[in-house]
């Protein structure tokens with residue numbers, strides 16, 4: 001590949017910033033442009049559902065840029081939304097009408113909060129994806145509303161925990177029989193349900209939202225089982241969808257994200273890479289085409305994709321991480337590495353469920369594929385390394401571990 005003169009990174013958040021940092025670290029000395037829709041410089045999202053809502057952190061503590069990053073010499077184009085990509089012409093189109101030419105492009109546009117269709121446009125109904133969402137919710141929490149959280153995934157469960165930490169009345173509504181079931185399975189989902197109940201969260205499981213009650217301000221929810229949940233604040237946490245709308249018509253393959261090869265290069269456009277929540281690629285280690293919405297993946301994949309972009313066709317290195325996510329709820333640090341499927345067998349190898357401090361391994365065909373820990377951070381990281389090296393259940397159960 002000819003020497004690259006100008007690289008454009010679209011999406012100026014975690015994966016975007018890590019991409020820019022990696023490109024410079026790896027010796028790229030050409031032009032770097034970062035295009036970001038939000039007006040804010042890159043900031044961290046995990047504290048938005050935790051320390052920002054509980055007011056343990058001022059919002060500016062989420063900033064990701066450090067003083068030394070000025071040396072990266074980046075042309076920041078913030079508050080600028082990309083609305084089209086022409087890979088053949090190597091041009092990016094901005095909503096302002098401006099076109100930016102490039103030699104290579106990195107797509108790091110993340111994901112957007114999913115919405116419930118036909119949600120009325122009334123006060124008090126929010127999603128939580130960005131800093132402005134978190135600040136709006138935080139402002140409402142000061143009025144001590146009754147809170148309904150729709151969706152029991154990681155973000156919903158964290159919002160519920162943060163609101164309880166503020167002493168608010170919280171109801172969580174989840175369509176599946178247990179919160180966190182999609183990521184951790186029924187058994188551990190029920191376990192997390194118990195943990196939330198013990199901390200005062202009212203759980204409504206296996207039901208959906210039939211309608212929002214209220215004319216100009218939300219007053220509550222009507223559930224599919226007929227129940228009425230009074231609430232002056234509703235936070236919807238039903239997942240996210242990859243931000244690929246702006247790539248329609250670009251010719252890139254889009255299928256629940258930007259479809260990439262094993263090296264994180266967009267199919268048919270090797271001078272375009274993708275990383276973070278927006279990227280979908282075949283992870284050889286798990287034999288699965290995956291898209292991972294976790295902080296650690298955004299950083300690791302950005303590093304990897306930056307290296308692949310600069311390496312050209314000479315060095316092809318597949319991206320084969322063991323995915324990792326953490327979640328802080330009440331006084332519990334939950335961490336999960338790897339993959340979970342409902343057919344997996346599981347075994348507790350440290351601590352106990354009763355103590356709420358344990359490490360549990362998941363897997364099948366004799367192979368460990370996932371590890372879940374509650375308040376056992378170091379051990380979980382150790383098992384992440386062991387899964388990378390191909391840990392078998394037989395070895396994992398040996399007492400010497």
Ligand SMILES: Cc1cc2nc3c(=O)[nH]c(=O)nc-3n(C[C@H](O)[C@H](O)[C@H](O)COP(=O)(O)OP(=O)(O)OC[C@H]3O[C@@H](n4cnc5c(N)ncnc54)[C@H](O)[C@@H]3O)c2cc1C
Nearest residue numbers: 011013014015037045046082109110111276277293294295
């Ligand atoms: C509330 C919350 C809490 C979380 N907590 C945890 C946690 O505890 N642990 C964990 O592992 N993960 C957590 N995550 C997930 C983690 O934050 C994400 O995986 C990470 O932010 C992904 O980074 P990204 O850069 O790929 O995408 P994003 O952070 O979504 O950034 C994408 C950026 O691209 C911009 N953009 C989108 N479209 C365009 C466009 N057309 N033009 C220009 N710019 C565009 C967006 O505005 C955004 O700024 C949390 C996420 C949220 C929302």
